Amino acid sequence: MTQDSFFEALERQYEQQLPFVVYSRAINSIIKCWLQKDDVLHTTSDFSESGFVFAPFNLSNKSIVLPKNECEHLSLEISDINVEKYFKKIDISKNGENNHLQLITKAISSIKKRNLDKVVLSRKIEKTIENPNPLTIFKRLFNTYKNAMVYCWYHPKVGLWLGATPELLFKVEGQNLTTISLAGTQPYTADAAVTWTNKEYEEQQIVTDYIAKQIEPHTSHVKISEVETVRAGNLLHLKTYIHSRIQPGSTLKSVIEALHPTPAVCGFPKEVAKDFILNNENYNREFYTGFLGELNLKTTKNRNTNKRNVENNAYAMVKTCSNFYVNLRCMQLKDNKAIIYVGGGITKDSVPENEWIETVNKAKTIVNVLS
Numbered sequence: 001m002t003q004d005s006f007f008e009a010l011e012r013q014y015e016q017q018l019p020f021v022v023y024s025r026a027i028n029s030i031i032k033c034w035l036q037k038d039d040v041l042h043t044t045s046d047f048s049e050s051g052f053v054f055a056p057f058n059l060s061n062k063s064i065v066l067p068k069n070e071c072e073h074l075s076l077e078i079s080d081i082n083v084e085k086y087f088k089k090i091d092i093s094k095n096g097e098n099n100h101l102q103l104i105t106k107a108i109s110s111i112k113k114r115n116l117d118k119v120v121l122s123r124k125i126e127k128t129i130e131n132p133n134p135l136t137i138f139k140r141l142f143n144t145y146k147n148a149m150v151y152c153w154y155h156p157k158v159g160l161w162l163g164a165t166p167e168l169l170f171k172v173e174g175q176n177l178t179t180i181s182l183a184g185t186q187p188y189t190a191d192a193a194v195t196w197t198n199k200e201y202e203e204q205q206i207v208t209d210y211i212a213k214q215i216e217p218h219t220s221h222v223k224i225s226e227v228e229t230v231r232a233g234n235l236l237h238l239k240t241y242i243h244s245r246i247q248p249g250s251t252l253k254s255v256i257e258a259l260h261p262t263p264a265v266c267g268f269p270k271e272v273a274k275d276f277i278l279n280n281e282n283y284n285r286e287f288y289t290g291f292l293g294e295l296n297l298k299t300t301k302n303r304n305t306n307k308r309n310v311e312n313n314a315y316a317m318v319k320t321c322s323n324f325y326v327n328l329r330c331m332q333l334k335d336n337k338a339i340i341y342v343g344g345g346i347t348k349d350s351v352p353e354n355e356w357i358e359t360v361n362k363a364k365t366i367v368n369v370l371s
């Protein structure tokens with residue numbers, strides 16, 4: 001399939017106001033798209049369907065699915081897409097500064113007073129843009145962020161979202177579960193040696209400890225990697241991998257409920273942090289800090305790729321696979337307005353001005369590809 005025919009099919013789908021998702025997973029030159037045949041809104045609460053899921057921050061609201069069997073599937077292998085490179089400078093440096101500083105200050109004093117270790121606080125930034133074509137923005141995201149999961153998701157009854165997320169919520173391949181703990185942020189500078197403060201180590205450790213504890217009843221053989229520094233566009237984060245095996249009686253839904261939302265996007269303890277967010281952020285996150293990705297897809301894998309063991313190659317194993325990414329570094333497109341969502345983890349050691357700057361830096365991931 002050519003680049004032109006792939007994107008023409010998507011343009012047609014969007015013109016006809018039919019649901020679609022186009023996405024590419026990190027370090028991957030394959031772009032996939034799913035085109036739903038009609039505009040029915042399918043939702044899930046037990047995550048047992050096979051499809052592409054788009055779930056909100058607050059799971060009391062509906063999670064949307066593009067069912068596998070209701071969609072046409074296309075894929076394209078490519079390293080860079082042709083798209084005009086002109087990006088207009090959009091200034092976001094002052095939008096909502098006072099309100100956000102007040103919110104952070106309130107959170108720090110709550111953390112010092114009561115049973116709350118960390119809360120992730122966010123805001124949205126609205127900007128009018130000259131070129132609101134979502135597929136143009138998607139192409140720029142794909143060309144710019146090679147180690148992110150980049151996507152554009154549309155449903156006429158819900159809206160249009162785009163993003164370049166560095167965070168895997170988890171992936172399941174058969175019984176194998178991989179999840180990551182990602183938190184702590186600093187700007188990426190090409191040559192400076194990277195040092196982290198206790199504030200960042202602590203906020204990331206809270207996420208790792210939470211994941212390890214939450215998966216315990218559902219898994220065995222848990223292995224936790226060393227903490228490493230990873231790059232996400234113009235930012236660096238701390239990251240740990242957590243590998244395990246899902247116990248036979250546990251379902252995908254139980255793993256989702258155990259993990260989502262992690263303290264990387266909500267806080268710790270979860271319920272106290274979630275209450276603080278719902279009562280104080282003063283806007284609805286909707287799908288920001290929710291998750292999205294392939295749900296229960298059957299994947300065929302050869303059991304043995306060792307050429308000398310030819311007879312074993314006859315056995316292909318079918319595994320059910322899911323992979324979900326946290327919806328971060330994302331935006332919603334409404335008419336000619338981009339609504340960009342950004343947040344950061346607040347702990348007792350947070351300095352409000354630094355947290356503010358962190359959200360401005362995070363917003364640049366999206367702002368840099370708008371024109």
Ligand SMILES: C=C(O[C@H]1C=CC=C(C(=O)O)[C@@H]1O)C(=O)O
Nearest residue numbers: 183184185264328342343344345
């Ligand atoms: C909540 C966001 O980032 C999370 C993921 C990585 C680092 C984070 C931090 O350093 O605060 C956040 O936990 C966001 O980008 O809006």
